[in-house]
Amino acid sequence: MLEIQNLTKIYEDGTLALDDVSFTVEDGEFLVVIGLSGSGKSTLLRCINRLVEPTSGRVIWDGEDITAASQEELRKIRRQIGMIFQQFNLVKRSSVMTNVLSGRLGYVNPWLSLAHQFPREERERAMHNLELVGIAGKAQNRADELSGGQQQRVGIARALMQNPKLMLADEPVASLDPATSHSVLKYIEHLNRDQGVTVLCSLHFLSLARRYGTRIIALKAGQIVFDGLPEEIDDHRFKEIYGEEAVQVEVR
């Protein structure tokens, strides 16, 4: 169980990105975070694994206070939390295999890993995860030779190397076309349903949020303006979240 308690983030330039946000995520949920650009979705996800340090508030996961963890404890927590990104964040000049193996850095012998030495079982695990996302044939390619959809699947394979219990997905399909978006979200859905990985996923499109989310949280100016089931978002709610002028755009 993940508990977010009174989380607030004020950036150095004074921007209030999160304003006293509290909610709880049960194990096994596919929680979708929606909201306009700049509403605080990215900051919220990054505060959970402390890529961004929260200004105040607490993040408690399985009874452990992530916000109070030491650097060493934080590394142990981070390796159980997979993360995928809008821009995929692969090391473009490295091979697909190296990118995937880097997902295992929190577990392997740190000194050997500095010399790019990974045990055979880790290489096999990487191949297995690449097979799961359907691009085993690209293992030796440079990451930037792949299409956007393929790169995001490498990102998922990298996160899978962590055997994550929780998956943070920051706009994972915002840079992809609709068909590719669905295939990527289906991998995430598969992780959620078949392997019981809890998912926190921010999305732009309400139609995608409705299709994949078991629950939706909407952020506006750093505050939660909606927390409920996908089918509860009607036209009225929609305008509350996205503003009066917004029109629903569907991704089918």
Place this chain on the structure above:
Amino acid sequence: MNFEDKTWLQRGRWLLLIALAAGMYVWSWNAAGMQPSLLIEGAPKARGIIKDLLQPHLFTRPEEIQEAETVIEAPCSGSPPSPAPDEGSSDGPAVQIEPACASAEDPVMVSGFGFRPNTSGRLHWAPAGMQGRLRDEQFTTDAQGAFTVETTVPPLLEQQGGVSGVVAQVEWESGALQPSEPLRTTIEKIIETVFLALMATTLGGIIAVPLSFLGARNIMPRTPAGNAVYGLTRGFFNVMRSIEPIILATIFAIWVGFGPFAGVLALSIVTIASLGKLYSEAAESIQEGPIEAVTATGANRFQVVVYGVVPQIVPPYTAFTIYQWDINVRISTIIGFVGGGGVGFVLRNWINQTRWTWASVAVWAIVIVVWLMDYTSARVREAIV
């Protein structure tokens, strides 16, 4: 009214700008001492140099010499000298002079036979009692190896008096082609240049790497101290870049003496400034995303550097280093002129000695090596980045 004012103002501004530009060009025409007519007038003077530069002295053959000697008496004493009998085989070259005695400026006819056919040679006088020889007419032997030269007796022979020598000598090149002296020296020195540049690139690069981190905006903290270090480092790069390599080479040639070491030191400074700036900019352009992603997997700091930062900076750093080596080879030919060693130094000597066909060898060698370095470094860079 207002509309027209504006038009006049605009026209006036244009006219002013055109007048200003015209003034600047008149000034620079005078400052540059432009005299295009000299290009035509001076052309005959340059023809020799340009011809020599297009004919690099690349190969030589060993020279062979054939010589024959007879004597002449000047002035006549009444008892004409008998020519030294030919001690060699009767096939050997021989030379005769007619008449056997004469006064200064008297016409004489020198004829020879038994020489190598169709070969050019020269007639020399060996005045009595003197070590040196006087050069006289050139000749070419005919198909039978004979020649005839009409000339006059040099006054020096009469001054010396007695019996003087008359020597006919033909010269030709024979045997296998050998690399010429300038070619051998150039090859040796251009190798020195390439490796001198490599040493300078390495030394400068090693120093430039840590400095480049100090000169990268995204690496230096935005604190007063961080800003100061960043500003100083970038300022250092810019100031050093604006100092001409030839000045640095002159300073180091005085400091450590003429030779390659002075060149290496000067080039190292050039390299630090130039690579420092290029490296800094490469470090500034690394992406935050992959670093964030590797951090999120629970990697420690070293792992983040090795997996998130290094793959992003090693290829551009390597590419810039190879490029700098290429540039340093070019610069080192110039700084060789002021005592920085390498091929530039011998090129300067040959130019000073007006040995244009020798200088030509060095010039062409530089062209070829620079082109090769440029081409290969471009290909290697393409493969890396």
